[in-house]
Amino acid sequence: MDVTPGGTGDAGHSAASITLDGIRKRYPDGTDAVRELSLEVPAGELVVLIGPSGCGKSTVLRMVNRLIEPTGGRILLGDEDITRVDPVKLRRRIGYVIQNVGLFPHQTVTTNVGTVPRLLGWSKERIRQRSGELLELVGLDPAQFGRRYPHELSGGQRQRVGVARALAADPVVLLMDEPFSAVDPIVRTRLQEEFLRLQAEVRKTIVLVTHDLDEAVRLGDRIAVLSEGGRLEQYDTPAALLGAPASPFVREFVGADRGIRRLAVTPVTREVLDGAATDATLPELPLGRSAYDALAAMLTAGTDAVLVTADGRPAGTLSRARVLDLGQPGS
Numbered sequence: 001m002d003v004t005p006g007g008t009g010d011a012g013h014s015a016a017s018i019t020l021d022g023i024r025k026r027y028p029d030g031t032d033a034v035r036e037l038s039l040e041v042p043a044g045e046l047v048v049l050i051g052p053s054g055c056g057k058s059t060v061l062r063m064v065n066r067l068i069e070p071t072g073g074r075i076l077l078g079d080e081d082i083t084r085v086d087p088v089k090l091r092r093r094i095g096y097v098i099q100n101v102g103l104f105p106h107q108t109v110t111t112n113v114g115t116v117p118r119l120l121g122w123s124k125e126r127i128r129q130r131s132g133e134l135l136e137l138v139g140l141d142p143a144q145f146g147r148r149y150p151h152e153l154s155g156g157q158r159q160r161v162g163v164a165r166a167l168a169a170d171p172v173v174l175l176m177d178e179p180f181s182a183v184d185p186i187v188r189t190r191l192q193e194e195f196l197r198l199q200a201e202v203r204k205t206i207v208l209v210t211h212d213l214d215e216a217v218r219l220g221d222r223i224a225v226l227s228e229g230g231r232l233e234q235y236d237t238p239a240a241l242l243g244a245p246a247s248p249f250v251r252e253f254v255g256a257d258r259g260i261r262r263l264a265v266t267p268v269t270r271e272v273l274d275g276a277a278t279d280a281t282l283p284e285l286p287l288g289r290s291a292y293d294a295l296a297a298m299l300t301a302g303t304d305a306v307l308v309t310a311d312g313r314p315a316g317t318l319s320r321a322r323v324l325d326l327g328q329p330g331s
């Protein structure tokens, strides 16, 4: 299957960076939802906006596709200032996924996925082909699911259709507002994993809003922690954020269990190994897995170390003490 952007003959938009340049939003009642925020999202990266309820996350997200008009500042997609372009045309270039998906209930899955291509005037055949590709990409067999209506799907399946629809016209940017929060935790974890695989293939520029720190750490290339009024407290990789919170606010926000969270985003590399590969009775762990996986393997096997392998051959051992060090700030 051709999963390259615009695989059905479109010119291909690939991904564009997003620059928020001093954006502000004051609602008509005088609420300063976003006082001033500057942030750059590199092309092809997934950036998570996280922060306490009411800090302005959704307002920021919706200013990017102009569902909410900024009261100040500029937003650039690549080099283009989009604060002045036609918002309706803009939204056709930006995928948008929300919590309860918002599928059209009286349209089939295939028709839902083809919404934006139809608005763009694609031919019927091209839309049908693109819908099929996208459904396969999100793990739904088009022959089985294409003719169903949204109420004939599970919550997780609906969410996948929502993602397929958002990607259908090969948007330059994907905005996601709490996309996985309406499904139960097990389905959520599976959707997150599938979504990471999908992102590895399509490499869109994505801004995702969530309340869930674990989700932020799992999905984000970078995380922007916001406080009230859209104030940017820290903008960093998950490992840096958990390892070195920049302020007491962030420290409190990432919580006392940030050490264990940090292990989950710390890969086991050759540099961290602290013993020779001598003990073949130890549980094995391939290089590149997380320090959290290493600790889990030790706890399961009741050992104090794992044998780390590279291409199936022993590369060294990693001790429990070393893993615990990796969870400490500043290591």
Ligand SMILES: Nc1ncnc2c1ncn2[C@@H]1O[C@H](COP(=O)(O)OP(=O)(O)OP(=O)(O)O)[C@@H](O)[C@H]1O
Pocket (backbone or CB within 6 Å): 027, 028, 029, 031, 032, 033, 051, 052, 053, 054, 055, 056, 057, 058, 059, 060, 211
């Ligand atoms: N239309 C509106 N008019 C006035 N104030 C608004 C409006 N929409 C949002 N607000 C306020 O702006 C602030 C930011 O809201 P926003 O929805 O962006 O926050 P959020 O971080 O996404 O919150 P949550 O996590 O609870 O969804 C809040 O104080 C909210 O009450």
